[in-house]
Amino acid sequence: MLRDGRRIAIAEFGTPAGTPVLYFHGFPASRLEAQLVHRAAVDQRVRILALDRPGFGCSDFQPRTLAQWPDDVVEVADALHVERFAVLGVSGGAPFTLACAAALGSRISALAIIAGLGMTSVTEDLARFDVIARWSFQLARSAPALSRTVNRALGVVLRWRPELLDTLLGAGDSPPDREVLADPQIAAALAAASREALRAGSEGASHELGLLARPWDFDVASIRVPCHLWHGERDCTVPIEMTRRLAALIPGCGATFLADEGHFSLPVRHAERVLRTLLQHAQSAPHRPASN
Numbered sequence: 001m002l003r004d005g006r007r008i009a010i011a012e013f014g015t016p017a018g019t020p021v022l023y024f025h026g027f028p029a030s031r032l033e034a035q036l037v038h039r040a041a042v043d044q045r046v047r048i049l050a051l052d053r054p055g056f057g058c059s060d061f062q063p064r065t066l067a068q069w070p071d072d073v074v075e076v077a078d079a080l081h082v083e084r085f086a087v088l089g090v091s092g093g094a095p096f097t098l099a100c101a102a103a104l105g106s107r108i109s110a111l112a113i114i115a116g117l118g119m120t121s122v123t124e125d126l127a128r129f130d131v132i133a134r135w136s137f138q139l140a141r142s143a144p145a146l147s148r149t150v151n152r153a154l155g156v157v158l159r160w161r162p163e164l165l166d167t168l169l170g171a172g173d174s175p176p177d178r179e180v181l182a183d184p185q186i187a188a189a190l191a192a193a194s195r196e197a198l199r200a201g202s203e204g205a206s207h208e209l210g211l212l213a214r215p216w217d218f219d220v221a222s223i224r225v226p227c228h229l230w231h232g233e234r235d236c237t238v239p240i241e242m243t244r245r246l247a248a249l250i251p252g253c254g255a256t257f258l259a260d261e262g263h264f265s266l267p268v269r270h271a272e273r274v275l276r277t278l279l280q281h282a283q284s285a286p287h288r289p290a291s292n
Contacts (some may be wrong), residue, residue, distance in 0.1 A: 002075050009058035010076065014041025019282045020085040021275070022073065022100075023050040025193065027092025027117070028205040030057035033193035036186065037088075040271035044279060049085075051076060053096065055204015057196045065208055066265070069096045070103035077107075086278040087111040090267055090289065091238060094118070095216055098246075101225040102218045109142045110226040110281035112274050114267045115235055118242025121215040122229040128239035140206075140213040151206040173236035174262035186268060220249050226281045228254040230274060232261030 001007055014021075018041065025033040034050035053069070055061030064072070074271045086109045088096025093194060094116030101111050120126045120137045127134070140147040166201040181187050197205065227250050231243040240257065247255040258266060267274070 002072060004062075006054070006060040006062055007058065008054075008060075008072055008076055009052040010080075012049045013038040013050065014044075015045045016047060018045040018047040019095075019279060020047045020049060020080075020082045020087050021028075021278060022077070023048050024085050024087065024089040024093030024096045025056070025197075026090045026271075027208060028056070028197045029193045030196040030199075031191070031193075032196050033090065033278060035189045035193070036226075036267055037271040037275070040275055044272060046275050046279070047068065048088075049076075049080065049082070050211045053204065053208065055200065055207060057199055058082075059125045059204075061200070061204050061207070065203065065217050066095050066099045066211055067103065070100045071134070073100055074107070075103065083107075084109055084282075086282055088274065088278065089113045089116060091115050091263065092212060094188050096210065098220055098223065098250075099216070099218050101223045101227065102220065105224065108225045110228070110277050110278050112228050112230065113243075113246075114230045114270075114274060115263045116229060116243055116246065117212060117238050119216060120213055120246065125239055125245065128241060130236075131173035133237075135153070136209065137213040140209045142287050144210055147209065147259070148202075148206045150204045151209065154202070174232075174234050174265075176232065176234055176260060177236070177262035180265045180268045186264075192266070220246060221251065223250050223253075227252070228256070228274075228277050230256050230258070230270065232263065233257055234242045234261060234267045235263040237263035268289050 009031055013034050023034045031050035031052045034048050052059035054064050084107060087097050087100055094113045097111055097113055101108055118125055126137060229243045229247050231239060231240045245257060247253045
């Protein structure tokens with residue numbers, strides 16, 4: 001329970017006594033998505049704390065900006081007595097991960113982003129999405145009331161047929177994604193995360209889509225936290241150019257591009273590698289901003 005009375009839902013995966021990593025789910029998903037990295041977290045002795053953002057899953061809805069999300073995160077970390085932590089964001093969770101890095105400084109040991117959504121306000125990057133995704137972002141930006149109506153109807157459908165989200169996200173267009181989604185356990189985990197996301201309706205998803213469609217209200221160039229981005233070159237959901245752009249804008253940012261991975265296959269197959277990268281920084285001294 002936050003100071004303003006709102007609830008933020010949390011699910012824990014991995015090792016309870018392990019190194020804390022806050023996990024920010026994709027869009028539209030929920031804390032249950034982190035089940036996909038549970039085994040890797042156990043192997044690496046990592047404690048995954050997966051948060052539902054406002055309006056998703058069991059977290060209460062309240063209109064929040066990207067730059068306000070770190071305030072919620074700090075309250076959650078303080079309540080859990082977690083002083084310093086790493087952050088892992090997946091897909092649509094990327095902007096929220098970066099907002100925390102920009103705002104929280106040395107409280108964060110390192111951040112990693114997998115198949116991260118970049119700035120849709122960059123015209124050439126938005127143009128690289130498939131027609132459905134491009135239209136969704138454009139509608140959310142130019143006609144938010146109509147966008148909410150569409151999302152309300154779509155939310156009802158996805159609540160009962162969550163597997164349709166894979167089609168909307170272009171998973172079927174990527175061979176490595178088709179391969180991992182053929183695993184019944186992985187497909188079930190993603191369907192559960194999607195169904196849980198819309199537990200209370202589509203209000204949270206509609207608001208967040210609007211945030212993701214507009215320019216971000218923080219500056220990625222101000223980030224001084226150790227940062228590494230991961231993206232599959234066969235990702236048909238989020239254009240790889242978004243990650244290339246972010247890697248160029250964030251000072252000292254590292255990036256790994258995997259030739260044979262897609263949007264869903266990358267976190268499934270490479271979670272241990274991503275977590276090891278975070279752990280390299282977790283026990284180091286706090287990273288201080290560079291002097292001017």
